[in-house]
Amino acid sequence: MNQAVTKSSLYEHVARIGKAISSPKRLELIELLAQGEKTVELLAEQAHIDMRLASAHLRALREARLVETRREGKFIHYRLSGPDVARLWLNVREVAEEHLVELRVALERMAAAPDALTSESRESLLAKARSGDVVVIDVRPEAEYAAGHLPHARSMPLAELEKRLAELPAGKEIVAYCRGPFCLMSDEAVRLLRQRGFSAHKISDGVTEWSANGLPVEN
């Protein structure tokens, strides 16, 4: 019996990770943290939840060792405890997309169909971005761009996009990206750009997806 008890304790430890990612809010927090270190306040705002609730969920994530903290004056900055945590989030999301029809349906209803990104098309996008053939814009908040972004991308936060349209070349194809397939900021950006006569489309990749597919990230 002693062996059975300790053996099951192995699974119990792994289940701690499972429990941590069993809540939609915590998954959203993980995705936000995959964009870079953030304070509790900012996380609460971006996830549209109360700061105390955010704190409680972050506590759960910290107890599962998925996140770490750093104090800076009055603020406590949270970050993922490693790149493997972001890849786990990706992995769970991919399994969900593969097996849960409801998720695929919900995604189709909410977001415009993005450019499918195979590894070759990622490479070719990278080449076109390098040569200036297309303009890649990162529509996330500037802090997230600073924490890491696609090569040759320029920061153009959704909130400022309308005011800064003049900075974009009129003739060229514009490619927008944000936090990933669940993030609607790139959709919003493309909608606005097309309205103003630009030729624009989005890709579903965020920095995490891009990097998990072996492509380089700048910062």
Add this chain to the structure above:
Amino acid sequence: MNQAVTKSSLYEHVARIGKAISSPKRLELIELLAQGEKTVELLAEQAHIDMRLASAHLRALREARLVETRREGKFIHYRLSGPDVARLWLNVREVAEEHLVELRVALERMAAAPDALTSESRESLLAKARSGDVVVIDVRPEAEYAAGHLPHARSMPLAELEKRLAELPAGKEIVAYCRGPFCLMSDEAVRLLRQRGFSAHKISDGVTEWSANGLPVEN
């Protein structure tokens, strides 16, 4: 607000997968199913739980679309709904091993230190197995061997090992494997073999780990 509601539904769907893997028993069932299709009865026995409890957990897994069923007479055979499910289990376990010290400690106390398997040592083990330089034995139940096993491995279930010692060459190095790092059957086998004068050691890889590292599997 409508958008916020539907957006959070995306995370809710992913969280269904998280919930499914948030229970130690369900993780154990997934690992067992990663060895091949099994009936509820067999799963209950191998996980040391009541059949009704196993059925309840399998229901949860089925509702998360992680497993599928097939009826054959009185028996219902469960199987993982794809190889990505086994890789998810691996991924979660790896994250847990990386970040939870308690898990590493528990593992060290229960299991003998296995041969560390880098990709090169996997390749070299494969070569030595092919040339007959070592004898690789699969100590899992025979049905699991039949569902898929390491190349050039021979089936030698732990339960029969003692009776069948004569089949093993006395001089050669014997390498034992079972279901993976959480499985203690290979430890047991190595202990017995050494007691009887064989030169034996184990590897931590099971078929899932082997295959996830890009190496071929036979059946």
Add this chain to the structure above:
DNA sequence: CGCACAATCTAACGATTATTGGATTGTACG
């Protein structure tokens, strides 16, 4: 048909979890 048996379903409980509101801690700053 009726028995045997794999598997599921239903009901119930105790334990855990998500969420909320209020109180508290810790740091910066005047």
Add this chain to the structure above:
DNA sequence: CGTACAATCCAATAATCGTTAGATTGTGCG
């Protein structure tokens, strides 16, 4: 020192989950 504010802590509630036991379904077989 005392105020401001980020963040956590501390109950308390409702909801969900794990587990057990008993009843039921579905299939094969004599």
